[in-house]
Amino acid sequence: MKIAIASGKGGTGKTTLSTNLAAFLAEKEHVVLTDLDVEEPNSGLFIKGTLKHSESKYKMIPEWDSAYCNLCGICQEVCNFNAVLKMGKNIMVFPELCHGCYACSELCPKNSLPMKEKPMGELKHFEAAGLSFIESKLLIGEEQAVPLIKQTIDYVDENFPEEIIKIYDSPPGTSCPVIEATKHADIVILITEPTPFGFHDLTLAVETIRELKKEFVVVVNRYGIGDDSVEKYCKAEGITIIGKIPNDRKVAEVYAKGDLLYPALPSVKKVIEKIALFIQGERGDSGR
Amino acid sequence: MKIIFTAKGTEWDSPMDPRFGRTEYFFIYDEDSKKIETYDNRAIENEAHGAGPKTSQKLAEYGADILITGNGPGGNAAAVLQQVGIKVITGAGDMTVKEAYEAFKNGTLS
Known part of the structure; x- marks a missing residue:
């Protein structure tokens, strides 16, 4: 089962949710976490594993x-x-x-x-307890994220069976890289924050994901700041909010140390548990 | 000498277009014959990628010696212009075409 975690606005918690959800689920079963934000992958800051494999990735350019x-x-x-x-x-x-x-x-x-290979990035595959972690990074000066995102998704498809849970940390925004990172997913989780920027960019992300005809749900991060425009919007549009991660100074403290949140913060663990339950329910529904 | 200006119109009094690749018009002045030609480049708006090379390619057809523009071409366009062998003069983005021409003749543009 493929779950893409995306947002419109950057910095709303894609990596926080991806890493915590992946690590939480990995306590009970094998999970693959893939960082597709190839322009600045950062899931690796929170996942400590051993390097199993790395390879250069190339795009094809005519000469x-x-x-x-x-x-x-x-x-x-x-x-x-x-x-x-x-x-x-x-x-x-x-x-x-x-x-x-x-x-x-x-x-x-x-x-x-004739088409010639041109190096565009590097893929790395790490293994931690119950968790396989893949990340790709564009070389400096490379402008196009899409070919590397595609090849990274292909690597995961080729190396892991279909039925296990795969979580994809997507790039921010609503342009080609996000579409490449989400179009293969069974479900998209859009994470946002209850601020005017978060709300505005959520509406753009919803428009994009609807265009892709993908099932999607929303998680609200830093719940408690801002206003209720995100909640009102989701209600009016019939969009399910599957979790609200509370705004808490301790979240920032743990995050800044490069630690996962849920082992240290019961309030966050409760939300992650709820999201995990939702995913297990979805998996049951889809018959896998 | 034949000079090409990037312009927002087709008159001497038209403002210069500071952009190269996405310039609205070329204003082409042939100093020897005193003839003026213009080229409507506005279709470039529909090009999502590669406006610089595309506009450079068009520019090459006029066989001009000098390009006077505002901000100057980006890397891809510059590569084509180098091939064309045209001299690029920048810094005229806030002027009219006439002012840009006069400034060039006075040597205040480079």
């Missing part, structure tokens, strides 16, 4: 071979991203704009744009 090129220009016509341009007697490729779709390479009648 112009002038030998047989007849400068027909098909390559630039088929590129949706202006990543290939014909300039006089040269074909220019812009690797940062390229989405690795192969169109120019495949449609070139002279095979003058």
